[in-house]
Amino acid sequence: MKYHLLSSLLLNELQKLSDRHEALEQENAALRSDKNSEVAELQKRIVLLEELPARLASLEARIELERSVLQASTHSEDGWEPRSP
Numbered sequence: 001m002k003y004h005l006l007s008s009l010l011l012n013e014l015q016k017l018s019d020r021h022e023a024l025e026q027e028n029a030a031l032r033s034d035k036n037s038e039v040a041e042l043q044k045r046i047v048l049l050e051e052l053p054a055r056l057a058s059l060e061a062r063i064e065l066e067r068s069v070l071q072a073s074t075h076s077e078d079g080w081e082p083r084s085p
């Protein structure tokens with residue numbers, strides 16, 4: 001075996017491993033960035049979903065109020081006036 005070639009072969013192999021390691025680190029950073037973006041988007045969606053019950057209750061209350069106003073308007077046009085207690 002030619003030992004004087006061994007150190008250059010090992011150095012070459014080390015350089016290849018180093019390059020591969022750097023490429024994997026960059027790929028990992030890109031994947032991490034993508035995942036962080038996905039998590040941020042999911043967190044926004046969670047906030048919107050958590051707001052839905054309150055928004056629904058508000059819309060239901062508005063519909064009920066509009067229904068009451070419409071019924072009162074319809075009854076007043078018919079000559080019906082609600083009694084005061």
